[in-house]
Amino acid sequence: MTLSPDSPIYVAGHTGMVGSALVRALREAGHRNLVLRSSKELDLRDQSAVHEFLATTRPFQVYLAAAKVGGIRANSTQPADFLHDNLAIQTNVIEGSRKAGVDKLLFLGSSCIYPKYAPQPIPEDALMTGELEPTNAPYAIAKIAGIHMCDAYRTQHGCNYISAMPTNLYGPGDNYHPEHSHVLPAMIRRFHLAKQQGLPAVTCWGTGQPMREFLHVDDLASACLHLMNVHNEPGWVNVGTGSDVSIAELAQMVAHTVGFQGQILWDDSKPDGTPRKWLDVSRLAQIGWTSTISLEEGLRTTYNDFLTARASNSLRC
Numbered sequence: 001m002t003l004s005p006d007s008p009i010y011v012a013g014h015t016g017m018v019g020s021a022l023v024r025a026l027r028e029a030g031h032r033n034l035v036l037r038s039s040k041e042l043d044l045r046d047q048s049a050v051h052e053f054l055a056t057t058r059p060f061q062v063y064l065a066a067a068k069v070g071g072i073r074a075n076s077t078q079p080a081d082f083l084h085d086n087l088a089i090q091t092n093v094i095e096g097s098r099k100a101g102v103d104k105l106l107f108l109g110s111s112c113i114y115p116k117y118a119p120q121p122i123p124e125d126a127l128m129t130g131e132l133e134p135t136n137a138p139y140a141i142a143k144i145a146g147i148h149m150c151d152a153y154r155t156q157h158g159c160n161y162i163s164a165m166p167t168n169l170y171g172p173g174d175n176y177h178p179e180h181s182h183v184l185p186a187m188i189r190r191f192h193l194a195k196q197q198g199l200p201a202v203t204c205w206g207t208g209q210p211m212r213e214f215l216h217v218d219d220l221a222s223a224c225l226h227l228m229n230v231h232n233e234p235g236w237v238n239v240g241t242g243s244d245v246s247i248a249e250l251a252q253m254v255a256h257t258v259g260f261q262g263q264i265l266w267d268d269s270k271p272d273g274t275p276r277k278w279l280d281v282s283r284l285a286q287i288g289w290t291s292t293i294s295l296e297e298g299l300r301t302t303y304n305d306f307l308t309a310r311a312s313n314s315l316r317c
Contacts, residue, residue: 001103003060010035010059010102012044012093013066017173017217018108018166022063025221035059039066045085050092054100061228062097062105064090064146069175071182072135072205072273079138086142094149098157105161106228107150109143109236111213111277112136113165121280124165124236133274151234162231164224167240167279171217171298172305184214187251188306191260201263202255205270208248213240213278216298219291226289240279241291247272257299 001007009026013019014036026034035057042053044066068085075082090107097105114122115130127147132140143165150161174185181189187204194202223239231237245253251264284290 001060003103005030006033007031007060008033008035008057009061009063010054010057011063011065012089013064015039016065016067016069017171017175018169018220019063019065020173021171021217021221022065022224025218025225029225044092045088047088047092047096051096051099054093054096054102058100058102059097060103062093062102063224063228064093064105064107066093067108069139069182071186072271073179075136075139082136083138083142086139087145090142090146090149094146094153094161097161098153098159103160104228104232105150105159106224107146107161107163108224109147109163109165110140111165111167111238111240111279112140112274113143113147114277116274120276121242121278122238123280124238124283127236135271135273147236154234160232162227162233163236164227164239165236165279166220166223167213167215167238167277169215169217169220171302173217174302174306176306183212183247184250184254184302185306187254188258188303191251191255191258192303192306194262195258195260199262201265202251202260203265203267204247204251205267206247206272207268208246208251208264208266210247210272210274211244211276211278212247212250213242213244214250214295214298215240215291216293216302219293222292223284223289227287231287237284237287238279238281239284240281241295242279242281244276244278245295253295253299257303 011022116133118126147163153159170184175181176185176189
């Protein structure tokens with residue numbers, strides 16, 4: 001059996017930013033039989049429920065984009081939840097997929113799996129060569145386990161399970177919560193509110209010196225579909241843009257996009273996190289995919305999405 005427009009494809013986590021981007025990309029590619037369940041309909045932490053669901057729906061492919069995610073504050077205050085929930089989600093879906101005879105699965109991880117002081121840009125073989133960043137170590141450990149689980153299932157059971165490690169993501173459907181969001185959506189919200197309120201300054205966490213790479217979620221979805229179409233090897237593949245900016249530069253770009261003209265201040269009593277996270281994407285380029293959405297373009301479309309969601313009271317915050 002080969003993949004067709006009518007083959008059932010399960011996108012785990014389809015209501016999230018990454019999952020919704022995958023759904024858009026799959027539909028644009030002509031796939032008509034997407035299997036979708038919200039967390040209210042199916043708790044992926046519930047092993048028996050997940051296994052029964054997969055045995056009943058028998059998807060041909062699975063995109064495992066479901067995860068408990070958050071920024072520095074959320075990771076620092078909920079380490080047990082980040083470790084337990086992510087281990088449970090990925091273990092249940094991966095084992096359930098094996099039992100259901102899923103033809104191919106893509107596991108999505110994160111660039112936080114790499115050591116805090118990894119070489120830059122970070123190659124895939126830097127994994128487990130040093131200490132993790134403490135502020136998100138539980139989440140990273142869960143994702144590392146998922147990678148090795150996919151490879152172990154390939155070795156022991158012959159499962160064609162692959163893994164992709166995206167850099168920092170942003171785009172439509174992001175989480176703009178004031179305490180639990182990542183840096184870019186948090187900045188969009190704060191600068192927008194500051195402009196609305198006529199504030200003279202915005203204070204951001206840290207020193208502004210760390211360097212980060214940002215990938216638009218629609219670019220990630222494009223890369224995932226490409227990998228599912230052509231990539232069938234063990235290990236994991238970095239997904240990024242090949243370039244990065246400082247957090248201070250990002251703040252200036254967000255302020256310009258939003259139209260905030262006040263001062264940008266920095267609270268260096270707050271943690272910076274990893275000094276730099278810039279992925280080596282040469283392996284992905286060899287597989288035949290490169291990023292196409294610039295940060296400037298992506299910020300404009302993301303801010304427009306923020307405004308649209310805010311106007312319709314559908315903002316995730």
